[in-house]
Amino acid sequence: MTAVTARAHTNIALVKYWGKADTELMLPQTSSLSLTLDQFYTDTTVSFDDSLTSDDVAINDQRLAPAASVKVRHVLDLVRQQSGETRFAHVASMNHVPTSAGLASSASAFAALAGAASRAAGLNQSRTELSRLARRGSGSATRSIFGGFVKWQAGTDDASSVAVPIQEDVTWPIAMVALVLDPHHKKISSTQGMQSSVTTSPYYPAWKQVVAEDLAAITPAILAQDFTTTGEILEANAMRMHALTLSANPPYSYFNGETLAAIATVQALRASGIACYYTLDAGPNLKVFCQEKDLGAVTTRLASQFSADQVIVAHPGPGITFL
Amino acid sequence: MTAVTARAHTNIALVKYWGKADTELMLPQTSSLSLTLDQFYTDTTVSFDDSLTSDDVAINDQRLAPAASVKVRHVLDLVRQQSGETRFAHVASMNHVPTSAGLASSASAFAALAGAASRAAGLNQSRTELSRLARRGSGSATRSIFGGFVKWQAGTDDASSVAVPIQEDVTWPIAMVALVLDPHHKKISSTQGMQSSVTTSPYYPAWKQVVAEDLAAITPAILAQDFTTTGEILEANAMRMHALTLSANPPYSYFNGETLAAIATVQALRASGIACYYTLDAGPNLKVFCQEKDLGAVTTRLASQFSADQVIVAHPGPGITFL
Numbered sequence: 001m002t003a004v005t006a007r008a009h010t011n012i013a014l015v016k017y018w019g020k021a022d023t024e025l026m027l028p029q030t031s032s033l034s035l036t037l038d039q040f041y042t043d044t045t046v047s048f049d050d051s052l053t054s055d056d057v058a059i060n061d062q063r064l065a066p067a068a069s070v071k072v073r074h075v076l077d078l079v080r081q082q083s084g085e086t087r088f089a090h091v092a093s094m095n096h097v098p099t100s101a102g103l104a105s106s107a108s109a110f111a112a113l114a115g116a117a118s119r120a121a122g123l124n125q126s127r128t129e130l131s132r133l134a135r136r137g138s139g140s141a142t143r144s145i146f147g148g149f150v151k152w153q154a155g156t157d158d159a160s161s162v163a164v165p166i167q168e169d170v171t172w173p174i175a176m177v178a179l180v181l182d183p184h185h186k187k188i189s190s191t192q193g194m195q196s197s198v199t200t201s202p203y204y205p206a207w208k209q210v211v212a213e214d215l216a217a218i219t220p221a222i223l224a225q226d227f228t229t230t231g232e233i234l235e236a237n238a239m240r241m242h243a244l245t246l247s248a249n250p251p252y253s254y255f256n257g258e259t260l261a262a263i264a265t266v267q268a269l270r271a272s273g274i275a276c277y278y279t280l281d282a283g284p285n286l287k288v289f290c291q292e293k294d295l296g297a298v299t300t301r302l303a304s305q306f307s308a309d310q311v312i313v314a315h316p317g318p319g320i321t322f323l
Numbered sequence: 324m325t326a327v328t329a330r331a332h333t334n335i336a337l338v339k340y341w342g343k344a345d346t347e348l349m350l351p352q353t354s355s356l357s358l359t360l361d362q363f364y365t366d367t368t369v370s371f372d373d374s375l376t377s378d379d380v381a382i383n384d385q386r387l388a389p390a391a392s393v394k395v396r397h398v399l400d401l402v403r404q405q406s407g408e409t410r411f412a413h414v415a416s417m418n419h420v421p422t423s424a425g426l427a428s429s430a431s432a433f434a435a436l437a438g439a440a441s442r443a444a445g446l447n448q449s450r451t452e453l454s455r456l457a458r459r460g461s462g463s464a465t466r467s468i469f470g471g472f473v474k475w476q477a478g479t480d481d482a483s484s485v486a487v488p489i490q491e492d493v494t495w496p497i498a499m500v501a502l503v504l505d506p507h508h509k510k511i512s513s514t515q516g517m518q519s520s521v522t523t524s525p526y527y528p529a530w531k532q533v534v535a536e537d538l539a540a541i542t543p544a545i546l547a548q549d550f551t552t553t554g555e556i557l558e559a560n561a562m563r564m565h566a567l568t569l570s571a572n573p574p575y576s577y578f579n580g581e582t583l584a585a586i587a588t589v590q591a592l593r594a595s596g597i598a599c600y601y602t603l604d605a606g607p608n609l610k611v612f613c614q615e616k617d618l619g620a621v622t623t624r625l626a627s628q629f630s631a632d633q634v635i636v637a638h639p640g641p642g643i644t645f646l
Contacts, residue, residue: 202533203526203566210525232572239574243526243566249555251562257580 003047003090004120008111008134008144009317010040010103012176012279012287014234015214016241017139017152018207019198020191026135027161029198030211031154033218034143037176038317040103044093044112046076046120052088059093059109075113075137082133083121091117103178104190104281110137111144115320130320131163147319149222151215170316172225173292178312179302181258182284188252190282196252197244210240231277231289238279256284258306265305274298326370326413327443331434331457331467332640333363333426335499335602335610337557338537339564340462340475341530342521343514349458350484352521353534354477356541357466360499361640363426367416367435369399369443375411382416382432398436398460406444414440426501427513427604433460434467438643453643454486470642472545474538493639495548496615501635502625504581505607511575513605519575520567533563554600554612561602579607581629588628597621 011034019029055076057069064072076089091113095105114134118125125133127145131152134141142161143150148168155161188196198204214237221229245252259280266278266288274297276290290298295313302311334357342352378399380392387395399412414436418428437457441448448456450468454475457464465484466473471491478484511519521527537560544552568575582603589601589611597620599613613621618636625634 202529202563203570206525206529236570236572236574239569240525243570246562246569247526247559247566249559251559253583253586255578255583257583260576260578260580260583263576 002120003045004116005043005045005323006112006115006119006320007041007043007323008108008115008141008320009036009038009147010042010097010105010108011036011140011143011150013140013143013281014230014279014289015211015218015237016281018241018244019194019204020139021154025158025161026139027157028139028152028154030208031152031215032143032211033149033151033166033215034140035149035176036144036147036317036319037314039178039312039314040097040105040108041317042093042095042097042105042108042112043323044091044109044116046089046091046113046116048085048087048089048120050087052090055088055091057091057093060095071110071137072113075110075133076117078133078136079117079121079123083118083123085121089117089120103180103285104140104283106138107140107144110134110141111320113137114141115145115322119322127319128162128164132158132161135161145320148316151219165319166219166222168319172222172316174227174316175290175292175295176314177288177290177295177298177302178314179262179286179288179306180310180312181262181286181306182256188254188282193245193252193254193282196248200249201244201247203244203247207240207244210237227275227291231275234279234289235277242280254280254283259284259286261305262286262302265301269298269301274301325443326368327439328366328368328646329435329438329442329643330364330366330646331431331438331464331643332359332361332470333365333420333428333431334359334463334466334473336463336466336604337553337602337612338534338541338560339604341564341567342517342527343462344477348481348484349462350480351462351475351477353531354475354538355466355534356472356474356489356538357463358472358499359467359470359640359642360637362501362635362637363420363428363431364640365416365418365420365428365431365435366646367414367432367439369412369414369436369439371408371410371412371443373410375413378411378414380414380416383418394433394460395436398433398456399440401456401459402440402444402446406441406446408444412440412443426503426608427463427606429461430463430467433457433464434643436460437464438468438645442645450642451485451487455481455484458484468643471639474542488642489542489545491642495545495639497550497639498613498615498618499637500611500613500618500621500625501637502585502609502611502629503633503635504585504609504629505579511577511605516568516575516577516605519571523572524567524570526567526570530563530567533560550598550614554598557602557612558600565603577603577606582607582609584628585609585625588624592621592624597624
């Protein structure tokens, strides 16, 4: 019985993934692009054990009930299929995301699980193969296999829907400041939200075009370290994703009052000459993209309006590693 | 010198007007549909006077500076063109909209101005002609010439862009509850907001289709007094308009934190069996559409969460009258 531990970091999408094309294979409606972050990661240890009569899954030292571990067991089943491994597994996962951070850990968790399970089963898979496997647990996990700027190519089938690195070693002095406004679970899961947008928003077809154009424009901007273009695209892309929630039937929103106040603060900072841009996912928490030289001004302002423990500074982080 | 006084009521759009096709003629991108309200109105008195050397415009007993009366003088110029009247005019307008109501008075104000100026100049214009004239002051004023449920037909030129009554005498026991969350002027005017949406939102073409479909569906629902269908359409339509602001470049929003809280309250009321639906225009204030039988429950709940003076009950109101 070999125990393998993998570490994967979470990521923040700059061009959002918002909509599944195939819920079984977890194929997305569009490609997406993210930045892997250094501050938030998951360590997951997997070992196959012939004394087990079912998979034994624990997260943060809490054993999961079978109903809560469906996706984990699904990834383990895929690994067993691919490797011929027949035993059940111990899975112990530790999320090094501040418990109050309100940041989704599914990206880092399923990327780490894919890596640890694959290697524990004796597979010697490439990172491309691991990103394909991670995708089956959580769409955004596809991207967390790689570090830095990463594109998840939508693809058309299981084989082609994988992540590719855009730039793993990021020398650009930029930061992503997480502003935690609500640590609680979302009322509407991203899966539910996506499904509602895809099926009921009249704007969804135009969103797919938005993503195609934003990806084409942001990729060279990132490589050229063009901060303004990158910031403008990521902010507009996020709000165009959230416009899908307002335009769904029934309409809904992930914003709360503090989200709007924080957005106003970012706009005020920008008006005062501190270049920074915001993005947000399926929840009220803002992430503020800024340059390293402005990090002090941005964090000071946010901490004065909210509180210091709501402000977490992250930088570009690495891809999956084995410990 | 004959003084004529006209009274016109404001209206709330159930299918929104959001975008100009011709800013000089004030032709809209789409048709729209509204309910004229009884609680908020403007009385405007116009008299042409050969002792004047310029138009003399006062609103709520305050004389307007020339820069503030451009649109008023534009409507007066059109009346002079149509009538051959050569004198300047006294215009005295009283807005009977609670000053704290944060409700746009431009619809009632320009409808009343059009009626009073036209008649003071000796024109004997039909209400259709008055709606065409009112349009040149403010798009939404086009609809305030008529009472009850009113459609503004987009048209293709000055002659064809007029309001038509859908149902002036409303027997349906419904109410519109105005919840005043911010009495201040909007940071982004509706004209600016519309222009931004038309020119920068990738969802704007789909919005035009939304409006066409909503108008086709809401008109028979209103005539059939189908409350649920009418409510679902007006709520979704409003949010699809606001989705245009989020998807503009740069993105913006008319919501504030209380807007989101009030929306949650409407949803909670509905979940508890009190059928009601919200709409909102280019500002944070909510208007809640409900049935007369539920008016007590709705206003009690809103007044307990906000305050009683923020809650104003309106019912279907009449078209233009001359006093």
